[in-house]
Amino acid sequence: MKLSLGETTPAEADAAASASPAAPAASLTVAGRAFPTNRGGLCKKGWTAAELLVSPDRILEPMVRQNDGTFAATSWSHALDLVAAKLRVTRAEYGADAVGVFGGGGLTNEKAYQLGKFTRVALGSSRIDYNGRFCMSSAAAAGNRAFGLDRGLPFRVDELDTADTILILGSNVAQTMPPFIGHLEGARAAGGLVVIDPRRTATARLTDDGAGMHVQPTPGSDLVLLLGLTHIVIVEKLVDRGYLANRTTGFDAVRRCVSRWWPTRVQEQTGVPVWQLRQLARRLAAGAARGAATGSGTYILTGRGVEQHADGTDTATAAINLSLVLGLVGTTHSGYGTLTGQGNGQGGREHGQKCDQLPGYRKINDPVARTHVAGVWGVDPDSLPGVGLPAVELLGALGEPGGIRCLLVHGSNIVVSAPNADQVRAALKTLDFLVVADFFFSDTAVLADVVLPVTQWAEEEGTMTSLEGRVIRRRLAVNAPEGVRSELWIWQELARRLDSAGTFSSQASEVFDELCRASKGGLADYSGLSYALLDTEEPVFWPYPVGSTGTPRLFLDRFAHPDGLARLVVVEARRLGAPAQVGGTLTLITGRLLEHYQSGTQTRRVRELSDAQPEARLQLHPATAEQFGISDEAWVEVSTDRGTVRCRAQVSTDIRFDTVFLPFHFSDDQRANLLTDDETDPVSGMPEFKKTTVRVRALVKAGAHV
Numbered sequence: 001m002k003l004s005l006g007e008t009t010p011a012e013a014d015a016a017a018s019a020s021p022a023a024p025a026a027s028l029t030v031a032g033r034a035f036p037t038n039r040g041g042l043c044k045k046g047w048t049a050a051e052l053l054v055s056p057d058r059i060l061e062p063m064v065r066q067n068d069g070t071f072a073a074t075s076w077s078h079a080l081d082l083v084a085a086k087l088r089v090t091r092a093e094y095g096a097d098a099v100g101v102f103g104g105g106g107l108t109n110e111k112a113y114q115l116g117k118f119t120r121v122a123l124g125s126s127r128i129d130y131n132g133r134f135c136m137s138s139a140a141a142a143g144n145r146a147f148g149l150d151r152g153l154p155f156r157v158d159e160l161d162t163a164d165t166i167l168i169l170g171s172n173v174a175q176t177m178p179p180f181i182g183h184l185e186g187a188r189a190a191g192g193l194v195v196i197d198p199r200r201t202a203t204a205r206l207t208d209d210g211a212g213m214h215v216q217p218t219p220g221s222d223l224v225l226l227l228g229l230t231h232i233v234i235v236e237k238l239v240d241r242g243y244l245a246n247r248t249t250g251f252d253a254v255r256r257c258v259s260r261w262w263p264t265r266v267q268e269q270t271g272v273p274v275w276q277l278r279q280l281a282r283r284l285a286a287g288a289a290r291g292a293a294t295g296s297g298t299y300i301l302t303g304r305g306v307e308q309h310a311d312g313t314d315t316a317t318a319a320i321n322l323s324l325v326l327g328l329v330g331t332t333h334s335g336y337g338t339l340t341g342q343g344n345g346q347g348g349r350e351h352g353q354k355c356d357q358l359p360g361y362r363k364i365n366d367p368v369a370r371t372h373v374a375g376v377w378g379v380d381p382d383s384l385p386g387v388g389l390p391a392v393e394l395l396g397a398l399g400e401p402g403g404i405r406c407l408l409v410h411g412s413n414i415v416v417s418a419p420n421a422d423q424v425r426a427a428l429k430t431l432d433f434l435v436v437a438d439f440f441f442s443d444t445a446v447l448a449d450v451v452l453p454v455t456q457w458a459e460e461e462g463t464m465t466s467l468e469g470r471v472i473r474r475r476l477a478v479n480a481p482e483g484v485r486s487e488l489w490i491w492q493e494l495a496r497r498l499d500s501a502g503t504f505s506s507q508a509s510e511v512f513d514e515l516c517r518a519s520k521g522g523l524a525d526y527s528g529l530s531y532a533l534l535d536t537e538e539p540v541f542w543p544y545p546v547g548s549t550g551t552p553r554l555f556l557d558r559f560a561h562p563d564g565l566a567r568l569v570v571v572e573a574r575r576l577g578a579p580a581q582v583g584g585t586l587t588l589i590t591g592r593l594l595e596h597y598q599s600g601t602q603t604r605r606v607r608e609l610s611d612a613q614p615e616a617r618l619q620l621h622p623a624t625a626e627q628f629g630i631s632d633e634a635w636v637e638v639s640t641d642r643g644t645v646r647c648r649a650q651v652s653t654d655i656r657f658d659t660v661f662l663p664f665h666f667s668d669d670q671r672a673n674l675l676t677d678d679e680t681d682p683v684s685g686m687p688e689f690k691k692t693t694v695r696v697r698a699l700v701k702a703g704a705h706v
Contacts, residue, residue, distance in 0.1 A: 038179035084497035096124035103130035104411025105342030108462030116352020122500035126385035133391035138312030139338035148560030153337035165192035165287030170305020174202035220691035226318035228266030238285035240327025250568035297334030330555030347465030355388035360522020390685030399430030416599035600665035643674030
């Protein structure tokens with residue numbers, strides 16, 4: 001994506017943006033740009049993104065809460081003096097871990113890196129995590145333990161174009177990333193697109209007319225489904241024996257584990273008929289075999305639908321096990337990957353925002369890693385804190401005795417995006433001090449003591465890392481409004497006020513150079529990169545150590561474990577589904593709409609998007625609606641012991657009769673996460689977003705929002 005100025009051509013627009021970054025934001029429009037992953041296509045959110053730069057709701061000065069609860073504008077020096085003073089007092093009285101930091105997967109690589117450094121060096125706190133914990137953490141944990149390294153796609157996106165078979169589990173890419181569906185055309189033409197989703201989504205409909213298969217299991221039964229598919233592949237002798245012997249370890253244990261998941265038992269648990277299970281297993285294996293001969297193979301891709309569970313790591317692991325027994329991973333013709341969900345979902349999890357992480361995907365409790373990174377930062381390794389708390393635990397420590405008393409939030413709206421959202425909102429109110437950096441008064445920002453206005457995407461330099469591990473330059477196209485600042489500058493100023501060790505630059509290029517040095521030798525090694533190289537627009541994929549030409553396709557020779565072998569890991573299905581509609585309850589799954597993004601703080605301010613989807617709607621099956629006395633467009637109440645949502649009903653045959661769907665982009669009493677539980681995956685810390693037992697009833701006053 002790029003910005004065009006007025007009626008200029010794309011080439012003229014690029015030149016103008018480079019030569020005159022101070023062009024007025026009001027004259028900017030978005031134009032497509034030829035690129036291997038999107039080929040000039042954008043979703044609605046991308047086409048309308050320029051409107052946010054000049055939104056009348058934008059915060060243009062630092063804001064400080066007054067005694068009467070209102071906000072008043074102040075100077076940057078006063079706002080930062082106030083924040084620094086409060087941080088000093090809190091640390092002195094309660095210790096460094098009384099200060100928490102919550103980051104975001106939309107921050108640039110430079111900001112993600114600097115935020116981790118600021119937290120550990122300037123604040124001395126271990127209490128940092130980010131909203132990627134709600135997004136990619138299960139996929140990352142599964143990838144790391146199977147392959148020794150986590151990169152969303154260990155191959156280029158455009159390599160999907162020639163695939164014979166593509167299996168998509170729990171991702172509605174036709175709505176969440178529409179340009180991606182162009183890469184599915186080859187598989188559709190071969191009749192090999194398979195979509196697994198309890199809903200008949202826009203992506204599932206791409207399988208119509210002989211283009212593939214839609215598999216519609218009960219919510220939360222994906223792990224059983226994958227175990228059953230692996231069982232069929234093994235029993236029908238469809239495994240790649242040579243691959244398993246030469247490139248993996250752990251097959252015998254997995255074979256024994258899946259032996260109990262024979263097809264009729266899987267059908268009972270998932271609702272997927274035996275004939276469809278067998279047909280799917282055979283299609284995956286046949287595609288892999290053809291790929292070995294023709295280069296047109298099988299790819300398995302997972303998304304949040306199978307990962308946002310309290311057993312999400314095990315479910316992603318089961319998908320990896322299936323990929324390994326088929327011999328897909330680390331070949332030139334097939335593969336396994338996960339689809340990232342945020343603007344910098346990949347890069348945001350590589351360089352230090354996670355509670356257990358240092359730059360380059362290093363572990364913070366690794367003495368060698370601590371020594372290397374501390375050397376780059378110019379501090380004593382022993383001064384760095386240890387492992388902190390993952391996001392849900394961090395939020396659970398807000399305001400608790402011995403817990404977090406001050407919180408800094410950057411690039412996240414946790415009042416909407418966190419599970420058990422009302423409890424999070426209540427906890428934020430107990431804090432001694434809350435600082436939020438944002439473009440708008442989000443649901444979280446309205447609770448803050450200080451709100452700091454920060455730059456948007458077109459107003460800053462930096463880099464992002466895509467789902468395929470491609471590092472991409474973000475270039476300044478327009479100067480930010482006078483009262484707005486970059487987080488890099490904010491952290492530099494706060495570090496100075498806190499008399500921090502080390503140095504903190506406000507220049508993105510300098511921060512990137514330091515990031516590259518800090519990542520050297522790590523799994524996510526950027527040490528051979530520079531802005532000069534990225535500005536050539538040559539494709540760049542990490543790992544990219546000094547002297548290399550990058551790594552578009554991982555694992556061709558070996559996996560990242562010391563012995564070079566991938567691990568098949570035994571996983572058990574311990575959370576078997578209860579019968580549908582027991583006691584009048586239904587299973588809620590949450591997810592996204594085409595028009596909105598994340599918590600909706602930005603997209604709900606774009607008129608075209610808001611007019612198309614102005615409010616949350618509960619999708620439910622006509623038979624279920626009749627059973628509960630609910631008509632289309634009527635107001636309904638959805639409740640759990642944690643909270644209640646009131647919204648309109650959307651009656652549709654696109655969903656199972658035992659399931660309801662609610663988007664998570666909306667505010668106030670339409671927040672889907674008022675309902676979700678804060679139970680988490682024991683490995684990844686991922687909350688359970690995709691399987692919540694809810695009560696649904698029609699509101700007495702039909703058509704009245706009560």
